[in-house]
Amino acid sequence: MDINLITEILSRKILKENILINEPMKKYTTFRVGGPADIIVKPSAIEEIQYIVVACKENNVPYYIIGNGSNLLVDDLGFRGVIIQVYKNLSDVVIEGTTVRAQAGALLSKIATKAADESLTGFEFAHGIPGTLGGAVTMNAGAYGGEIKDVIVSAKVMNQDGKVYELSKESLELGYRKSIIEKEGLIVLEVTLDLAKGKKEEILATIKDFNGRRRDKQPLDKPSAGSTFKRPVPKEGEMQLYAGKLIEDSGLRGFRIGGAAVSDKHCGFVVNEGGATFEELTKLIKHVQDTVQSKFGVYLETEVKVIKN
Template sequence: MDFKSRLIDIAGEKNFRENEPMKKHITFKAGGPAAYLVTPDNTDTLAGVIKVCKESRVRYQIIGNGSNVLFTDDGYDGVVIIIGSKMSAIKVDNNVVNAGAGAKLAALASETATNSLTGLEFASGIPGTVGGAIVMNAGAYGGEIKDVIISAAVYDCENDEILILGNEELELGYRQSVIQKKEYIVLEACFELRHGDRDEINEKMKDLNDRRKSKQPLSYASAGSTFKRPEGYYAGGLIEECGLKGFGVGGAKVSEKHAGFVVNTGGASASDILSVIKHVQNTVYGQKNVMLEPEVRIIK
């Protein structure tokens, strides 16, 4: 069997796409196609896909909701694997919550609020999956994944085994985790929350989401904050001070509403977005002597 037939055999026809535009699957809505796209139903299928890729020496790339990634216009000459809704079960047991890597943070926050559990309010407006949030140690408004996660089950692609990593072993830091350094795929995670008042929890989530709506350019496609926060500064503040608000190339520009966001105003290519990122980095470095590091992960 050839490579493509093996992938279809393992993943199933309905979970397989060829030459799939990645702009359909990422929040920036830009970038080229993936040679193959697979959305596994479960861990066994995922492990099978990885095995076939390794045997055929075809590269692969995991994504979740695609809210912190950008593929170049050339696309991806391997297999993009989406860990999404098919691996998204959420189970609540007293104050401990298990969630599949593909569960959306908004769904997780809502489910925990329904169960009067507090701790994940910060995550309700972050448009990622549990897997992506652990990889990035996503955080907002003073909370981060590190505060609430007990452990994660990961698939170790190098050794073909499932590992359970505790909070410390996940090495969570500012937009960092051990998953970024190893060949691990997050399968599910376990969170410990506290009992609270359901109305207060819902009120807090509403307040944080209202703050988001008033400050962030949510009507445009983006990947959220484009740059990491440099120590001692705010990326948005530096960019604004350099007069870059509204600076654009093609369909991409620095948001006028929040200078920390590069947005796709419609029809931007990945190279438009990357040109804006480069110009912002060069200008801020030239004027402020601070090198901004992209938070969005560029996949080449």
């Protein structure tokens, strides 16, 4: 892989200020962890994403898509290849009636605020989730009884050959914190949502209530990637278990390895207490998984995505 060559190829189409070399990934993740990426590119048009994807493919260069990096844990060695950040340069939001059309880089808080301004209900759940719409569709993000699956109509996506097409809600295969996007290595470009007419004061009050609950329960003052583990899937006839409760009942509240810790405010969150390394965080996550498995016979699958090559 020739980084100078791929940089030169990208700069033929993309503004120099949107191509960053040897850039620390910790600046791009809410965990504040991660070494340098060879290249981070911030496209500002679908054609640019297409150009990057095709250039990487033709030159055998690995690439990875990120949004706001709020669900990522990146290796201290960084990433060899190209990180494509779909974020502020692709973040337009247009509302017509009850239909919201937004580019994948739009933050959920921005879309929820615009929807509230137009008295549209159905997206209040997403206001406090610190990700982009592209990341949220990929993860089928959800909170307080709502999820992307409830409001999405379709998404415009790109495959690994640079082909652009529309996927309906059904073909997105949205499940608990998963979708077809990661499975097939697709890129979310634009999304259509369908909301409902509501009362602005009620919508704003719901957002305020949800955000208050987050502040009360979650360690929002410390770098993290949100809930580190998924809710375990209950076997037939069993009740729903919760990762945070299982971790707490395993005696791991506040458990620490170096700068990595199980939050003492919410045991489902692994936090960076300051200077945590990738190794400390992955060791801690493994320790939590092993302890819960041996105490309760339940395997806690991670919700956080690990970037390591």
